Amino acid sequence: MLLNAENESDALELLHQNGCTDGLPVVIPTVERVAAMVTRVDLDPDLSLGEMGPKQGSATVEKVAAAAVMAGCLLEHFPVVIAAVKAICKKEFDLTEVNQTTHCLAPLILVNGPARIDCGPMESGACILGPGNRANASIGRALSLCLINIAGRISGVTDMAVFSTPGKFTACFAEAEERSPFEPFHVAQGFSADESVVTVVGVEAPHSLVMEPTGDVRNDAERLIKTIAGVVANPGSNNVYRYGDGCVVVVLNPEHATLLAKAGFDRVRICGQIQQRAFVTKAVADALYGGLNFVHPDDDKKIHAIRNPSQIMLIVAGGMGTYSMVLPSWAYAPSGNIAISETIDVFPHCDLPFD
Amino acid sequence: MTIQYINPVADCLTPMNPYSLSIESNQPATIALVINNIVDCDVFMGLVGDALRGLHPHLTIKSYPTRQITCADNILMDQIAAECDAAVCAIGHCGSCTAGTVKDGIALVERGIPAVSLITEVFWDQADALARSLGWQDFPRLKLPYPIWGTESGTMELIANQTADELMPLLERSIADVA
Numbered sequence: 001m002l003l004n005a006e007n008e009s010d011a012l013e014l015l016h017q018n019g020c021t022d023g024l025p026v027v028i029p030t031v032e033r034v035a036a037m038v039t040r041v042d043l044d045p046d047l048s049l050g051e052m053g054p055k056q057g058s059a060t061v062e063k064v065a066a067a068a069v070m071a072g073c074l075l076e077h078f079p080v081v082i083a084a085v086k087a088i089c090k091k092e093f094d095l096t097e098v099n100q101t102t103h104c105l106a107p108l109i110l111v112n113g114p115a116r117i118d119c120g121p122m123e124s125g126a127c128i129l130g131p132g133n134r135a136n137a138s139i140g141r142a143l144s145l146c147l148i149n150i151a152g153r154i155s156g157v158t159d160m161a162v163f164s165t166p167g168k169f170t171a172c173f174a175e176a177e178e179r180s181p182f183e184p185f186h187v188a189q190g191f192s193a194d195e196s197v198v199t200v201v202g203v204e205a206p207h208s209l210v211m212e213p214t215g216d217v218r219n220d221a222e223r224l225i226k227t228i229a230g231v232v233a234n235p236g237s238n239n240v241y242r243y244g245d246g247c248v249v250v251v252l253n254p255e256h257a258t259l260l261a262k263a264g265f266d267r268v269r270i271c272g273q274i275q276q277r278a279f280v281t282k283a284v285a286d287a288l289y290g291g292l293n294f295v296h297p298d299d300d301k302k303i304h305a306i307r308n309p310s311q312i313m314l315i316v317a318g319g320m321g322t323y324s325m326v327l328p329s330w331a332y333a334p335s336g337n338i339a340i341s342e343t344i345d346v347f348p349h350c351d352l353p354f355d
Numbered sequence: 356m357t358i359q360y361i362n363p364v365a366d367c368l369t370p371m372n373p374y375s376l377s378i379e380s381n382q383p384a385t386i387a388l389v390i391n392n393i394v395d396c397d398v399f400m401g402l403v404g405d406a407l408r409g410l411h412p413h414l415t416i417k418s419y420p421t422r423q424i425t426c427a428d429n430i431l432m433d434q435i436a437a438e439c440d441a442a443v444c445a446i447g448h449c450g451s452c453t454a455g456t457v458k459d460g461i462a463l464v465e466r467g468i469p470a471v472s473l474i475t476e477v478f479w480d481q482a483d484a485l486a487r488s489l490g491w492q493d494f495p496r497l498k499l500p501y502p503i504w505g506t507e508s509g510t511m512e513l514i515a516n517q518t519a520d521e522l523m524p525l526l527e528r529s530i531a532d533v534a
Contacts, residue, residue: 001361001362002359002360002361002362003359003360003361003362004357004358004359004360005357005358005360006356006357006358007356007358008358011358011360015363018364020363020364028358028360029360029361029363030358030359030360030361031359031360031361034360034361052365053488054454054481054484054485054488055365055367055484055488056367056368056369056488056489057364057365057366057367058365058366058367058368059365060365062361063361063363063364063365065361066361066362066363067363070363094425096454096458096485097425097426097451097454097455100450100451100453100454100481100485101449101450101451102449102450102451103450103451145363149363149364149365150364150365152367152484152488154484157480157481157484158481158484158485159450160449160450160453160478160481161450332424332425332451333425333451334423334425334426334428
C-alpha cells in the first residue's frame with residue numbers, strides 16, 4: 001500500500017504521527033528506495049519471512065526493506081537485517097512475550113563471519129554499542145522499526161516495559177574475530193568459519209565489570225573469572241531470581257580474553273568456571289525474595305545464576321582496557337530466552353556501493 | 356511535488372473467529388482455574404474458587420497451576436480440555452503474564468472449552484490488542500483492579516467475590532449474547 005505526501009518533511013511528520021517511528025527522524029521509505037533495497041537481496045517483495053507478534057504482522061521482504069530504509073541502512077546492510085528478522089520470527093524466540101514483558105529487554109544482534117566486512121563494515125572494537133558505526137546503528141535500528149511496524153510493538157499499549165531500555169533503539173555489533181584468541185562464536189556453535197551468521201538474543205542493557213591485570217597471569221585470570229561470576233550472580237537479576245533460567249551474554253574485551261587464553265582457558269572452561277562460581281547462597285535468596293519466587297526442587301545451598309554453561313553466550317569484542325560486560329536476560333520466556341542463530345545469505349551483489 | 360512512499364505498517368492477516376462457546380446454566384459442570392505463577396495468583400484464585408462453590412454448588416472447581424508466568428504448555432491445556440467443561444485463566448498482571456493469560460484462554464477456546472481470562476486494568480488494552488491479533492477479539496475477558504498481588508486479605512476477598520459474581524454469565528452465554 002502506498003502513502004502520499006506533499007514532500008519528505010510532511011511524510012516524516014505523518015510517520016511520526018502514525019506511530020511508525022522510534023521518535024527519531026527516519027529516511028522516508030519512498031517507492032524507489034524500498035525497491036532498490038529489495039532488489040539487493042533478489043527476493044520477492046511479497047515473500048513473508050514469518051509472522052511477528054504480538055500483532056502477528058507478516059514480515060514481508062518489502063515491509064522489512066521499508067524498515068531498513070527508514071533506519072538509514074545502506075543496501076549492503078540489508079542481508080543482515082533479513083537474517084535477523086528470520087531469527088526472531090522463529091518460535092523459540094518467543095517474540096510476543098519478549099515484546100510485551102514489563103522487563104527491560106531488547107533483541108541484541110551479533111554478527112559473525114565475512115558479512116562483518118561484506119555487509120558493513122561493522123564495528124567490533126571500541127564503542128560497539130555506542131554511536132559512530134553506520135552499519136551497527138542502522139541494522140539494529142532496522143530490526144527495532146520492524147518490531148514497531150510489523151510486530152506492533154507500541155510503547156505503553158502492547159509493549160508494557162516498566163522502563164524499557166536504550167537497546168530498543170538499536171543494539172548490534174560484530175565479534176572481534178581477528179583479535180580473539182578463541183574460535184569465533186558461530187564456529188563454537190557449529191557453523192563454519194566462512195559462513196556469515198547473525199545471532200539474536202533478548203537481553204538487558206550491559207552491566208560493566210572492571211578487572212585491572214597485575215601481570216600475574218594465573219592470579220589475574222582467577223580474579224577476572226570471579227569478577228564476571230560476581231556480576232552474573234547479581235541477586236537482583238532475573239537469572240538468579242528464576243533459579244538459573246535464561247541465558248547470559250558475557251562480552252570479553254580482547255585484552256581480557258587474551259589474558260584468560262594465556263592462563264590456559266578456552267571457551268568451554270571459561271563458561272564452566274563462570275557457571276560454577278556465579279551463585280548466591282540459598283540464605284541470601286530466601287532473605288531477599290521472601291519466599292515469593294519459584295520453589296525449585298534443588299535444595300542446594302547455592303542458587304546458581306545459570307544452570308548450565310551452555311546458557312552463557314561468550315563473545316569477544318570491544319576496545320582495549322580494563323572493562324568487559326555482562327548482559328543478563330529476562331529468563332521468563334516459554335522457550336527459555338535462548339539465543340537464535342541464522343545464516344546470512346550475503347547475496348551476489350552485496351559488495352556494490354550505494355548509489 | 357507529491358511523493359509516494361511505502362506504508363511501513365504490516366497487516367495482521369489472522370482471520371477473526373466468532374466466539375460462541377458456552378455451558379448450560381445451573382447444570383453440573385467442571386470449571387478449571389488456570390493459575391499462573393504471578394505472586395498471590397494462587398491465593399486470589401483460591402478465593403475465587405471458594406466463592407464460585409458458594410454461589411454455584413452444582414459446579415466442580417479444579418485448580419491447575421501452570422508454574423509459568425507466560426503461557427502454559429500444551430500438555431496442561433490438553434489435560435484441562437479433557438477434564439473440564441469451562442475455564443478461568445488468571446491473572447494478567449504484567450506484560451508477559453497478560454500475554455500468557457490471553458494465550459491460555461484462546462488455547463482452551465480453540466480446544467472447544469469456554470474460557471474467560473482475568474486481566475487487571477493496567478494491562479487491559481494490551482490484552483484487547485493481543486486477543487484481536489490472535490483472531491479472537493470477542494473471547495471473554497474480565498477486568499480486575501490493579502494490583503491483586505500484595506492486596507490486604509479482606510480487600511482481596513471482596514475482589515474475588517465480585518469476580519465470581521461476574522464470571523458465570525460470561526461462561527454461560529457467548530459474549531455476543533451478553534452484549
